[in-house]
Amino acid sequence: MNWYALYTRPRFEKKVLKELEELGYEAYLPIKRELRQWSDRKKWIEEPLIRSYVFIKTEPKQLPLASQVNGVACPVTFNGRPATIRAEEIKAIRMIISGPDLFDVEEISFTKGEPVSIIEGPLKGLKGNWINYRGGQRVAIRIDQLQKDIIVEVPTAYVKKEI
Numbered sequence: 560m561n562w563y564a565l566y567t568r569p570r571f572e573k574k575v576l577k578e579l580e581e582l583g584y585e586a587y588l589p590i591k592r593e594l595r596q597w598s599d600r601k602k603w604i605e606e607p608l609i610r611s612y613v614f615i616k617t618e619p620k621q622l623p624l625a626s627q628v629n630g631v632a633c634p635v636t637f638n639g640r641p642a643t644i645r646a647e648e649i650k651a652i653r654m655i656i657s658g659p660d661l662f663d664v665e666e667i668s669f670t671k672g673e674p675v676s677i678i679e680g681p682l683k684g685l686k687g688n689w690i691n692y693r694g695g696q697r698v699a700i701r702i703d704q705l706q707k708d709i710i711v712e713v714p715t716a717y718v719k720k721e722i
Contacts, residue, residue, distance in 0.1 A: 562587075562644040563622055564635040564705055565613045571630030572607045578628045585616040589652045608656065609707055614649060635705060642705070651685050655709055658682055674721035677713055686721065 567575045572588050579586040589608035594601055612635070615625055622641055626634050634641045658681035673689045690710065 560585075560616050560618055562614055562616050562646060562649050563641050564644055565615055565626060565628075566632045566635050567611050567613055568630050568632055569611060572611065572613055575613045575628055575630040578630070579613065579615060579625060582625070582628070584621075584625055587614040587616075587649060587653075589614075589656050591656065608652065608709065609705070612705065612707075614644060644705070652709065654682055654685065655711055658711075675718050676721055677717050678719050679717040680713060682711065682713065682717075689718070 565575065576586050576588040590605045591608045592603055592605055595604050611632075613631075615622075617625060619641065622634055625631070636642055671690055674686065675689050676686045677683055690708075
C-alpha cells in the first residue's frame, strides 16, 4: 500500500477525510491551528495545512474508487500516473504538525536556496532549503510529488548546511 494525494474541491477537505475514513481507508489531513482576529474577537480555528489536499494510503487499484468520494476532484498525478507520496514525507508533515508552531530566528549566513538539514529538536532529520520568506529567515521542507513547500522557523543552532 502506498500514500497518494487526492485533490479536493475548495473547502471540502474535512468532508472528504470523514467519508474516506467511513469507507475504511487510512486517510490523513494535516491540520494547523491559527489565531484569527475579527473586529470584535479572536478565535482559534483549525485549517488544512495544504489546502485542497487529502492523503490516502491504499492499493493503486483502489484509488479510482476512492476518487469517486463526494468532494474529490481527482488524484494528484505525475507524468500521467497517480503520484506516490513517500511515507517519509507523510512522517515529516506529522512531525511539523506535532512540533512547536514557531521558533526564534537568529542572524546566520545561509544563502537563499541552500540545502540544509535540521540537526536538533522535534524536526531533527528533516532536510530542506534555506529561504527568506516575508522578511524572515526560514527553512522550507519540500514535498516533491506535490511541488508544495511547508515553511517552518527553527533556531539557527538547529540547522546545518548540507554538503
